[in-house]
Amino acid sequence: MRSFRQELWFEVPNRRGFVNITPQVEEAVRESGVTDGLCLVNAMHITASVFINDDERGLLADYEEWLEGLAPHEPISRYRHNQTGEDNGDAHLKRQIMGRDVVVAITDGALDFGPWEQIFYGEFDGRRRKRALVKIIGQ
Numbered sequence: 001m002r003s004f005r006q007e008l009w010f011e012v013p014n015r016r017g018f019v020n021i022t023p024q025v026e027e028a029v030r031e032s033g034v035t036d037g038l039c040l041v042n043a044m045h046i047t048a049s050v051f052i053n054d055d056e057r058g059l060l061a062d063y064e065e066w067l068e069g070l071a072p073h074e075p076i077s078r079y080r081h082n083q084t085g086e087d088n089g090d091a092h093l094k095r096q097i098m099g100r101d102v103v104v105a106i107t108d109g110a111l112d113f114g115p116w117e118q119i120f121y122g123e124f125d126g127r128r129r130k131r132a133l134v135k136i137i138g139q
Helices: 022-032 057-070 080-084 089-098
Strands: 002-010 017-020 036-043 048-054 101-107 117-123 130-138
Touching: 002 022, 002 117, 017 057, 022 036, 022 117, 022 130, 036 048, 036 117, 048 089, 048 101, 048 130, 057 089, 080 089, 089 117
Parallel strands: none
Antiparallel strands: 002 130, 017 117, 036 101, 036 130, 048 117
């Protein structure tokens, strides 16, 4: 059994954004040498997420609009969390909805995706460096 760990670092310049990280995860799978196993990718910050979906600009815009409707950033006074001096109460809720991590099977040395599936890093309180963990196990 092999085990491989890599951190992917991001600095999204805006408060919110989505980054397709599939190429970086595919490269990690190649570097790992694992041909049959599992790949975990998880956000290492409580205001960011990792999720799988289609890389289609309209869908990503729909996510932005939908999430802002569910947990609007302003007014920041609506969130008790922000009474601690923060202004990111909405980001914690958005992360909860979008999820912390994904697991993808590795078959024949490649991510075993369904049609159109891509891995995304979702940022909900950006403008500073954050990371995602890639952990690969298998043989």
